Each structure stands twice: as structure tokens, then as C-alpha cells.
Amino acid sequence: MTEATEPQTSETMGFQAEVKQLLHLMIHSLYSNKEIFLRELVSNASDACDKLRFEALDKPELFESDPNLRVRVDFAKEAKTITVSDNGIGMSREDAVSNLGTIARSGTREFFSQLTGDKQKDAQLIGQFGVGFYSSFIVADKVTVRSRRAGLPSSEAIEWVSDGQGEFSIANIDKADRGTEIVLHLRADEEELLSNWKLREILRRYSDHISLPVEMPKEEWDEEKSEMKRTGDWEAVNQASALWTRSKSDITEEQYKEFYKHVSHDFEDPLAWTHNRVEGRSEYTQLLFVPKRAPFDLWDRDAKRGVKLYVKRVFIMDDAEQLLPSYLRFVRGVIDSADLPLNVSREILQESRDVRTIREGSAKRILSLLEDLAENRKEDYATFWATFGQVLKEGTGEDMANQERIAKLLRFASTHNDSDVQDVSLTDYIGRMKEGQDKIYYVTAESYNAAKSSPHLEIFRKKGIEVLLLWDRVDEWMLSHLREFDGKSLASVAKGGLDLEALADEEEKKKQSEVADTFKPLVERLTKSLDDKVKEVRVTLRLVDSPACVVVDENEMSPHLQRLLQSAGQQAPVVKPILEINPDHSLIKRIEQATDDQFDDWAFLLLDQALLADGSQLSDPVGFVKRMNELLLKG
Numbered sequence: 001m002t003e004a005t006e007p008q009t010s011e012t013m014g015f016q017a018e019v020k021q022l023l024h025l026m027i028h029s030l031y032s033n034k035e036i037f038l039r040e041l042v043s044n045a046s047d048a049c050d051k052l053r054f055e056a057l058d059k060p061e062l063f064e065s066d067p068n069l070r071v072r073v074d075f076a077k078e079a080k081t082i083t084v085s086d087n088g089i090g091m092s093r094e095d096a097v098s099n100l101g102t103i104a105r106s107g108t109r110e111f112f113s114q115l116t117g118d119k120q121k122d123a124q125l126i127g128q129f130g131v132g133f134y135s136s137f138i139v140a141d142k143v144t145v146r147s148r149r150a151g152l153p154s155s156e157a158i159e160w161v162s163d164g165q166g167e168f169s170i171a172n173i174d175k176a177d178r179g180t181e182i183v184l185h186l187r188a189d190e191e192e193l194l195s196n197w198k199l200r201e202i203l204r205r206y207s208d209h210i211s212l213p214v215e216m217p218k219e220e221w222d223e224e225k226s227e228m229k230r231t232g233d234w235e236a237v238n239q240a241s242a243l244w245t246r247s248k249s250d251i252t253e254e255q256y257k258e259f260y261k262h263v264s265h266d267f268e269d270p271l272a273w274t275h276n277r278v279e280g281r282s283e284y285t286q287l288l289f290v291p292k293r294a295p296f297d298l299w300d301r302d303a304k305r306g307v308k309l310y311v312k313r314v315f316i317m318d319d320a321e322q323l324l325p326s327y328l329r330f331v332r333g334v335i336d337s338a339d340l341p342l343n344v345s346r347e348i349l350q351e352s353r354d355v356r357t358i359r360e361g362s363a364k365r366i367l368s369l370l371e372d373l374a375e376n377r378k379e380d381y382a383t384f385w386a387t388f389g390q391v392l393k394e395g396t397g398e399d400m401a402n403q404e405r406i407a408k409l410l411r412f413a414s415t416h417n418d419s420d421v422q423d424v425s426l427t428d429y430i431g432r433m434k435e436g437q438d439k440i441y442y443v444t445a446e447s448y449n450a451a452k453s454s455p456h457l458e459i460f461r462k463k464g465i466e467v468l469l470l471w472d473r474v475d476e477w478m479l480s481h482l483r484e485f486d487g488k489s490l491a492s493v494a495k496g497g498l499d500l501e502a503l504a505d506e507e508e509k510k511k512q513s514e515v516a517d518t519f520k521p522l523v524e525r526l527t528k529s530l531d532d533k534v535k536e537v538r539v540t541l542r543l544v545d546s547p548a549c550v551v552v553d554e555n556e557m558s559p560h561l562q563r564l565l566q567s568a569g570q571q572a573p574v575v576k577p578i579l580e581i582n583p584d585h586s587l588i589k590r591i592e593q594a595t596d597d598q599f600d601d602w603a604f605l606l607l608d609q610a611l612l613a614d615g616s617q618l619s620d621p622v623g624f625v626k627r628m629n630e631l632l633l634k635g
């Protein structure tokens with residue numbers, strides 16, 4: 001253990017507000033999981049050793065005279081302390097102030113605003129956020145961190161002390177050995193942790209996958225005194241070989257799960273994983289996990305993502321986003337390449353052919369894993385879809401080579417089961433297609449409710465043709481890339497030229513041409529009144545309950561996409577709608593009889609209500625209300 005001299009240049013500082021909140025909540029809501037503190041500290045210690053090994057690639061002198069990286073866990077019964085120490089990278093004074101006093105992740109404030117005060121819910125949320133070092137305070141009422149950054153002189157080591165209330169102190173000390181030592185002064189009721197057996201048991205459970213030796217003091221049975229005695233040596237309590245390098249048959253499920261928690265900082269078990277060694281032109285090992293829950297910053301474009309990159313078992317970097325396409329950014333894990341140079345930089349990663357091979361190989365593995373879930377673990381796939389489905393949809397445009405496979409994995413709500421649960425695949429849909437139907441029909445809208453009550457669905461419901469209901473933000477984007485599936489094109493029911501001809505019977509075809517003739521005068525009158533507002537007016541048989549609806553031409557941007565672009569502050573082309581009227585509706589018959597002085601009002605009213613039903617905003621809502629009231633009064 002370190003011989004610390006008297007602290008100098010001591011300074012007391014306050015925790016960032018979010019840290020205070022985190023500490024408070026953690027102590028109160030994670031108590032039932034208190035042993036995780038050891039996992040978190042050992043995980044940090046191991047990361048610190050990985051970082052040292054990486055920096056030492058360029059500067060071997062950082063190893064000083066102590067090249068054997070390891071983590072040590074010790075305890076002192078009398079003093080009631082547990083100490084976790086490592087000979088990793090260590091922290092400078094500045095590092096300690098920012099790493100152990102603030103949370104620098106983006107989205108932290110938003111995250112904290114979601115906490116409810118309900119212990120169970122908050123514990124889940126905190127788990128999602130990641131507790132790290134601060135979990136020490138679940139079992140300790142005082143924590144002392146002594147650390148010296150590799151490469152700094154012994155006089156520039158620091159001592160950080162806090163009781164986890166609101167402040168910490170930091171001082172310069174002298175520390176000969178490199179790395180970090182964290183001393184937990186246990187709370188009064190935590191004495192049961194002060195046992196060699198207990199600590200080994202926790203370490204084996206939580207840290208067996210750590211690739212460095214995690215050591216504890218060696219003990220032997222002392223015959224004379226009839227008790228265990230320390231020999232003065234240290235011994236590893238874990239296997240100390242990188243988990244992903246072991247053979248699959250030697251790894252237990254529990255070890256995979258713990259390893260996942262270590263690499264992802266997640267609190268929960270993963271949903272699924274895939275572990276492979278790839279040999280051939282490119283050689284690498286991948287151990288990739290699909291989490292069960294979205295990290296709190298899944299939607300934050302700047303958030304850290306990606307997997308950890310190792311080269312020949314040496315840790316190179318976190319969040320190597322080049323190793324997976326962005327639509328798989330929820331995947332966590334490790335990729336260990338045998339081909340990349342140890343001094344690989346982010347820039348090199350972008351250019352490297354080996355990286356491209358790894359990225360393609362990893363995407364395929366994850367897609368196979370998801371296919372397996374979809375096929376054999378339907379409930380888990382539903383969990384996956386509800387959590388990450390929207391992200392996976394991005395793949396339809398991003399990864400054209402795998403578009404068909406991704407499309408097979410998509411799930412939608414549909415008129416078939418009339419619920420907002422997204423569980424219909426395109427294959428299910430095709431299996432239920434009517435005779436003569438050659439398209440996959442869908443409607444897009446702002447919400448499930450808007451989609452399911454779209455007037456465009458009326459004829460489909462009447463004919464019993466299934467329509468997919470889409471309302472996720474990414475849907476329009478996806479649809480602009482995914483034009484067909486299994487030889488069937490995807491068609492919006494809100495677009496003109498709705499080709500239901502093939503499905504219409506003789507009688508319907510006859511009726512279509514009859515009504516076109518009969519309603520020609522009305523169509524002409526409406527066209528005149530709405531002149532600059534619509535592209536065209538025509539009679540349709542697609543409506544059942546609504547008097548009219550708006551559609552756009554096949555090749556034009558849907559109104560829903562126009563609105564999405566506008567709300568994102570982008571310019572959308574002005575597309576005039578086509579007004580389609582329902583010849584069987586009484587309101588249309590009423591308008592047919594309107595006198596010339598009222599006709600314009602009726603025409604505008606018809607168009608405006610069709611726009612409203614489509615989810616559009618009216619350009620003149622006051623005019624709409626006025627016209628409606630006047631017509632109501634006139635009866």
C-alpha cells in the first residue's frame with residue numbers, strides 16, 4: 001500500500017449538481033444491489049490499465065519499472081476499509097477534479113429531469129445511466145482516492161477525499177507507485193464485506209472476465225492458531241485471460257453477461273450476443289451484444305457509440321464507430337483484430353480495407369443474430385423491436401447490400417390486427433395478400449391514431465385489403481429507399497393513381513366510368529372554384545364514409561414528409577394536392593345542388609376538411625370556421 005505523506009495544497013470543491021443528485025438517488029435506490037460497487041471499481045481499474053498499455057505503445061517509459069499490469073483488492077478489518085488499487089494510467093489533479101466531481105456526458109441534465117422519485121423506476125433509470133465510481137458511496141461513508149498519473153513525478157500525485165454529501169477535497173501528495181488506489185471507509189453496517197471469502201466470491205461473480213489478474217492477498221491455514229493467515233503474497237482470483245479469446249464452450253452464460261456489463265456500463269443483462277473468430281483474408285474476433293434497453297442517449301447524435309477496438313488483445317479505443325454501420329449503433333462489445341497496426345488512429349480506421357471487412361462481417365453477424373431472435377425467440381425480438389426498431393429502419397437506406405435482410409426484420413402495425421403493436425412483418429403481409437393484389441399498401445401519419453383513421457383506408461377496409469400503419473419519424477425516409485420487397489412494390493394509399501383496378505370487379509369498373517361522366521359538371525365547378533389551390537379534382541371510389549380526401553401524385557412528396565421537413569426547418573417543395581370526391585356521399589350530393597353564391601364556400605369547406613383529416617394545418621383556419629358557421633346557419 002502507498003505511503004502517503006501529509007496532504008499539501010488542499011482545496012475543497014463542490015460536486016456538480018447532477019453528481020449530488022446521482023449520489024443521493026444511488027444510495028437510496030441501489031442499496032439492494034450494493035455489491036456492484038466492486039464490479040464498477042474493478043472495471044474502472046481494468047480500463048485504466050488498458051489505457052496505460054495503449055499509451056505505452058508510443059512511450060514505453062510509462063511502464064516505469066512496473067510492467068505487469070494488475071488490479072488488487074484488499075481489506076482491513078480493524079480500519080473497516082476495502083481498497084481497490086491498480087497500476088494503470090492514474091489521474092492528474094485536473095483529471096481527478098473533472099472525472100470524480102462532474103459528469104461530462106451530454107444529455108445528463110435531460111436524463112435527471114426524467115427521475116420520478118419512485119425508487120424502483122429510478123433505480124432502473126440510474127442503471128441505464130451508469131453509476132461507475134460513485135457507486136462506492138452505496139457502502140462507504142468516506143472514500144479516499146490516491147492517484148498518480150503515469151509519467152508524472154511522485155510529488156504530483158493527488159489525494160481526493162469525500163463523504164459523498166456535496167463536496168470533496170483534493171490535495172497534492174507524494175505517491176511512489178503509479179496508478180490509483182481507492183479506499184472505501186465502510187458504513188457501520190457493512191462489516192460482512194470485510195472477509196476474504198466474501199470479496200473473492202463477489203469478484204469471481206462479477207469480474208472473472210477481466211483480462212488482467214485481479215489479485216487478493218494469499219492466505220493459508222495456520223495449524224497452530226487454527227485460522228487463515230496471510231502469506232504476504234498476492235494471488236489472482238480470476239482467470240485473467242480476455243474473455244473473447246477463450247473458446248465458446250469454456251464461457252458460461254453468466255460470464256458473458258458480466259462481460260457485457262463491463263463493456264457497456266449497462267446494469268441489465270444483454271438481450272443476445274454473438275461470439276465468433278473470423279479467419280481468412282482478414283482475421284478478427286468479435287463479441288457483440290444487443291442490449292435489452294436503450295441507453296439514455298440513443299437519440300443523441302453526438303453520444304458515444306460503437307464497440308471497443310482491440311488489436312492483438314491490446315485495447316486501442318472505445319467507441320470505434322467505424323467498426324459498425326450507424327444503424328447498428330445500439331450494439332456493444334469488442335472487436336479484436338489481428339491485422340490492424342497497433343498505432344491505428346481514427347483517421348486510419350476510416351480508410352482501412354481491413355476495417356471495411358470487419359464492418360461488413362460484423363453487420364452480417366448482427367443481422368443473423370436478429371434473424372435468429374425473430375425466428376426462435378419471438379418475445380425477445382418484440383422487446384428488441386420496441387427498443388431499437390426505429391434505428392434498424394435506418395439500415396434500409398444506409399446498407400443497400402443488406403436491404404432485403406433488414407426489410408425482413410421490419411415489423412409494422414397494420415389494419416390486420418388493428419392495434420398499435422408493431423408485429424407484422426412484410427412476409428406476413430405478403431402471405432395475406434388478396435388474389436390479384438400486387439402491392440404492399442401503407443399509410444404514413446403523425447400518430448397511430450391519425451394513421452388508423454385516415455380516410456384513405458376506407459376502400460381497403462371495405463375490400464378487406466391489409467394496410468400497414470406507419471407513424472415513426474424515420475418511416476418516410478425509410479420508404480424513400482425501400483421501394484419493394486420480394487418483388488412487390490410498396491405503395492402509399494395516400495398517393496394518386498391508386499391502382500386498385502386489378503382488384504376491382506366488373507361492376508366497380510363500370511361504376512367508375514359512369515360516375516366520372518355523371519359528376520363531370522360538378523368536378524368542373526369545383527375545379528373552377530379551387531383553381532389555384534388544387535392540382536386537380538376528380539371522382540374516386542376509394543372513399544366510403546368521408547365525402548372527400550386529398551392525395552398527391554405517385555412521384556410527389558407525401559404531405560406527411562412535407563410537414564416533417566418543415567418542422568425540421570427545411571424547405572419542402574410546394575405540392576398542390578389532388579382533391580378526390582366520394583360520389584356516394586350525401587354531402588357531395590348537397591354541394592351539387594348548391595347555388596352559385598354558396599358554391600365557393602362549399603368547395604373551400606370540402607377541401608379544408610379533407611386537408612384536416614389528412615393531418616395538415618390550414619393556411620386560413622379562421623376563414624374555414626367562418627364558412628362552416630355560415631353554411632351551418634343557412635342549413
Ligand SMILES: Nc1ncnc2c1ncn2[C@@H]1O[C@H](COP(=O)(O)OP(=O)(O)OP(=O)(O)O)[C@@H](O)[C@H]1O
Nearest residue numbers: 044045048090091099100130131132133134180265
Ligand atoms: N482507477 C482509475 N484509474 C484512472 N482513472 C479512473 C479510475 N477510476 C475512474 N477513473 C476516471 O474517472 C472517470 C469516471 O469514472 P466513472 O466510473 O464515474 O465513469 P465511467 O467509467 O466513465 O462511466 P460509467 O459511469 O458509465 O461507468 C473514468 O472515465 C476515468 O477517466
